[in-house]
Amino acid sequence: MTTDTKPDLRPANPRFSSGPCAKRPGWTPEALSDAALGRSHRAKIGKSKLGQAIDLTREVLGVPGDYRIGIVPASDTGAVEMAMWSMLGARGVDMVAWESFGEGWVTDVVKQLKLDDARKITAPYGQLPDLASIDFDRDVVFTWNGTTSGVRVPNADFIPADRAGLTICDATSAAFAQKLDFAKLDVVTFSWQKVLGGEGGHGVLILSPRAVERLESYTPAWPLPKIFRMTKGGKLIEGIFKGETINTPSMLCVEDYLDALAWAQKTGGLDALVARADANAKVIFDYCDANPWLSNLAEKPETRSNTSVCLTITDPAVTSLAPDAQAAFAKAMVSRLDKEGVALDIGAYRDAPAGLRIWCGATVETSDLEALMPWLGWAFAQEKSALAQAA
Structure with missing residues (x-):
């Protein structure tokens, strides 16, 4: 429904950014009062907090006991780059991409x-590639949830248990909101700035025993910078996966992550986090079903993200415009909602099709998304009226 009248109800929290994402409900700076500030991350208290972050990550995500978990530099990007630069080249690799971050890894x-032996398996925004065409005798790099397209793999059934290559999965906008099948994944990366609403700059790298074996048996042909090195003398540097980080982490950010993990546990763990994200996304899906001017960018319901929900404006008055004009229309809507203080940072990613992107991860309250939906209709009506007047 669209209306020229401003809705009465406003979201209590208008933060719908896709990263860094909204803080957990009830968060205040006092949550960080126990941070190990002014202390070395190598001191007992620093190592203890980093180790606790690793242990709680394992507990909440259900990471198998024989998988290593490390906190690494440079957010999810750093974690993915560490894995690719350290492990690829031992055999051919299939690079699977359907949005901008996956294309970046390509x-x-x-x-x-x-x-030389790298194959590209791609699809346009809104679609998944042909997953059956992937050769798992080769290494495979893919994103679980396309943050900039809102398209995710529905499950890991396409990955064989008896694969010969490694699977390297960028799961940054999936971890803590979607169930990851760790038995099918050899490397999993994410940043806690996404679903748990932590602060930026730190990545998490999870390695299966098969990934560790690759690190200890293979030496790349190229030099590795210090922050990428995970082995010494042909053996894994185990300290990295016990809280002895490669470079200095922010203990304030670590404390914030610990707070978010504690909240996740109190909320009910992974099942509850997934349920919260599902309920949030459903608000938008239902609105699209009832309002034909707006559609989910993901073409198939089973591939729709429950975190980074990407939307396109499908009203003929907009779709008949040139691409630049369509983008301007969407940006004008975003700007109008921002000025009203009801939705911040919901523009589509710069390389994605014109439209909206609304974060629905577990730290967002469903009531805020319910309050936002009428505002979308209002902003659309305002911009469509301005478009008609300009014609």
Whole structure:
């Protein structure tokens, strides 16, 4: 429904950014009062907090006991780059991409690592590639949830248990909101700035025993910078996965992550986090079903993200415009909602089709999304009226 009248109800929290994402409900700076500020991360208190963060990550996500978990530099990007630069090149690799971040990993492998035996398996925004065409005798790099397209793999059934290659999965907007099948994943990466609403700059790298075996048996042909090195003398540097980080972490950010993990546990653990994200996304899905001017960018319901929900404006008055004008229309809507203080940072990613992107992860309250939906209709009506007047 669209209306020229401003809705009465406003979201209590208008923060719908796709990263860094909204803080957990009830968060205040006092939650960080126990942070180990002014202390070395190598002191007993620093190691203890980093180790606790690793242990709680394992507990909440259900990571198998024989998988290593490390806190690494440079957010999810750093974690993915560490894995690719350290492990790829031992065999051919299939690079699977259907949005901008996946395409970024393709660029790194083809143009930076210059691997000759790299295949690209891609699909346009809104679609998944042909997953059956992936060769799992090769290494495989893919995103679980396309943050900039709102398209995710529905499950890991497409990955064989008896694969010969490694699976490297960028799960940054999936971890803590979607069930990851760790038995099918050899490397999993994410940043706690996404679903748990932590602060930026830190990545998490999870390695299966098969990934560790690759690290200890294979030496890449290229030099590795210090922050990528996970082995010494042909053996895994175990300290990295016990809280002895490669470089200095922010203990304030670590404390914030600990707070978010504690909240996740109190909320009911992973099942509850997934349920919260599902309920949030359903609010938008239902609104799209009832309002034909707006559609989910993901073409198939089973591939729709429950975190980074991407939307396109499908009203003929907008779709008949040139691409630049369509983008301007969407940006005008975003700007109008921002000025009203009801939705912050909901523009589509710069490389994605014009539209909206609304974060629905577990730290967002369903009531805030319910309050936001009428505002979308209002902003659309305002911009459509302005478009008609300009014609």
